[in-house]
Amino acid sequence: GAVVSQHPSRVICKSGTSVKIECRSLDFQATTMFWYRQFPKQSLMLMATSNEGSKATYEQGVEKDKFLINHASLTLSTLTVTSAHPEDSSFYICSARTVARDYEQYFGPGTRLTVT
Amino acid sequence: GQNIDQPTEMTATEGAIVQINCTYQTSGFNGLFWYQQHAGEAPTFLSYNVLDGLEEKGRFSSFLSRSKGYSYLLLKELQMKDSASYLCAVADSNYQLIWGAGTKLIIKP
Numbered sequence: 001g002a003v004v005s006q007h008p009s010r011v012i013c014k015s016g017t018s019v020k021i022e023c024r025s026l027d028f029q030a031t032t033m034f035w036y037r038q039f040p041k042q043s044l045m046l047m048a049t050s051n052e053g054s055k056a057t058y059e060q061g062v063e064k065d066k067f068l069i070n071h072a073s074l075t076l077s078t079l080t081v082t083s084a085h086p087e088d089s090s091f092y093i094c095s096a097r098t099v100a101r102d103y104e105q106y107f108g109p110g111t112r113l114t115v116t
Numbered sequence: 117g118q119n120i121d122q123p124t125e126m127t128a129t130e131g132a133i134v135q136i137n138c139t140y141q142t143s144g145f146n147g148l149f150w151y152q153q154h155a156g157e158a159p160t161f162l163s164y165n166v167l168d169g170l171e172e173k174g175r176f177s178s179f180l181s182r183s184k185g186y187s188y189l190l191l192k193e194l195q196m197k198d199s200a201s202y203l204c205a206v207a208d209s210n211y212q213l214i215w216g217a218g219t220k221l222i223i224k225p
Contacts, residue, residue: 034213043203043217044159093158097211104149105213107158 003027004096006108013084013115021079021111023094029074030096038091050077084115118142120216122204127222128194136189136202136219144209150178150189151203199223
């Protein structure tokens with residue numbers, strides 16, 4: 001149980017375009033989902049926390065107008081990178097948390113974004 | 117401020133034992149996690165400690181001392197596939213995870 005999927009796993013886009021990444025909890029209801037970014041050889045950096053039906057809470061330094069997060073249901077959250085630039089190229093990982101086990105986060109497999 | 121410290125890199129020999137330490141200073145404490153992350157992949161859960169003491173799970177064990185703000189992950193009978201980064205994370209008073217930078221473990225034959 002507690003499986004989280006992400007789609008796509010890899011995406012290459014041109015500078016200036018937008019990319020949407022989906023995060024789904026497959027066999028449980030995720031009250032909270034987290035979006036992380038990880039640059040090569042660095043640790044996870046939390047970008048934002050989203051609760052179903054409410055606006056996401058962004059970490060300091062993360063532009064909310066550039067990284068749009070929608071948590072429309074208890075099983076789906078999306079991250080849209082708008083007007084992507086090469087410096088946005090990174091590994092984006094989502095995780096989900098349930099009410100039943102609110103101390104643990106279940107991670108998706110990640111999305112490798114390359115902006116050319 | 118909140119801080120998680122762990123060594124950047126460690127090297128060990130196949131079949132040996134290695135201990136990865138983690139010290140923390142956080143606002144509130146709701147448990148400490150260890151995750152394993154292979155290059156290019158998402159982290160996978162290894163262990164969770166919320167009470168003092170040692171938790172053993174197969175070849176991996178995790179220890180916690182809340183009074184000292186200290187934890188370690190012990191890996192026994194090392195295998196080549198254990199080469200990965202090991203991330204220490206602490207859940208703060210809001211159950212938000214505060215992450216260490218990770219320890220890259222290199223296993224040599």
